[in-house]
Amino acid sequence: MTSVEPLRERLVTAGVAMLEQARAGQLGLRAIAREAGVSHGAPRRYFPTHNSLLAAIAAVGYRDLWAEIEAVQADSPRARVDRACLTYVDFAVRRTEMFTLMFRHDLLEGAGENLRETVSLPLFRYWRELVDACVTDPTGARAMGLWTNLHGLAVLAGNRSLEAIAPEADLSALVAAAIDRYLGTPA
Numbered sequence: 001m002t003s004v005e006p007l008r009e010r011l012v013t014a015g016v017a018m019l020e021q022a023r024a025g026q027l028g029l030r031a032i033a034r035e036a037g038v039s040h041g042a043p044r045r046y047f048p049t050h051n052s053l054l055a056a057i058a059a060v061g062y063r064d065l066w067a068e069i070e071a072v073q074a075d076s077p078r079a080r081v082d083r084a085c086l087t088y089v090d091f092a093v094r095r096t097e098m099f100t101l102m103f104r105h106d107l108l109e110g111a112g113e114n115l116r117e118t119v120s121l122p123l124f125r126y127w128r129e130l131v132d133a134c135v136t137d138p139t140g141a142r143a144m145g146l147w148t149n150l151h152g153l154a155v156l157a158g159n160r161s162l163e164a165i166a167p168e169a170d171l172s173a174l175v176a177a178a179i180d181r182y183l184g185t186p187a
Contacts, residue, residue: 008046008056010036015057016098024097029053048112054101055111061098062119065091069126077133078186084130085150085175092154093171099158103151134183146182153178 005013014035018027029050030040047053068087074080092099101107108115124147131143156162157171180186 007036007038007042010038011043011046011053012056012060015053016060019057019061019097019101020095022097024101027054027057051107051111052113054104055108055113055115058098058102058104058108059113059115059119061095061102062115062123064095064098065102066119066123066126069123077130078183081130081134081183082176082179084127085146085179086172088150089154089157089171089175092158096158099154131183142182146178149178149181150175 011032015027015032018024018032018035023031029043029047032053033040033043036042043053047056065088068091069084072080072083072087074083105116105120124143127147128140128143131137131146135142137143153162153171153174156165162169162171
């Protein structure tokens with residue numbers, strides 16, 4: 001973070017940094033302003049509400065997740081889905097606080113970033129295209145089923161509930177089982 005960085009971006013960068021330090025509970029407007037090195041009133045110039053700043057921070061997380069998933073390379077569509085699924089879960093484990101914020105639509109809806117239209121739905125459409133390259137499913141039920149199963153695993157692994165309820169569980173094996181359930185076992 002530099003002083004020449006525009007104030008709006010400095011505030012978002014400060015909020016992202018706080019999430020990366022697992023300080024989501026301290027993610028108030030004043031705390032973010034303090035982290036950015038500006039007055040407590042400064043965020044109001046760009047973010048009329050606390051939730052509008054949270055939405056801008058979540059948008060960074062969505063862009064980062066999307067970039068990681070799009071960067072996945074593989075020799076076959078199925079291998080690409082396998083790697084994309086592992087990337088999704090890995091993101092949730094590495095950046096748990098960001099991942100949690102990204103899916104708090106109760107906080108973020110109507111907060112000014114239009115996350116559903118600009119990133120959530122396009123990301124899911126991309127996800128569906130990955131799945132559709134492996135199996136024919138005009139209803140999208142397999143893509144939805146796989147994503148919801150994967151998202152559940154990501155949340156459980158990210159918040160460390162999985163290790164509490166099944167300490168011997170192999171997360172990669174659970175991800176592979178979810179993929180097999182919705183796409184079938186690879187030949």
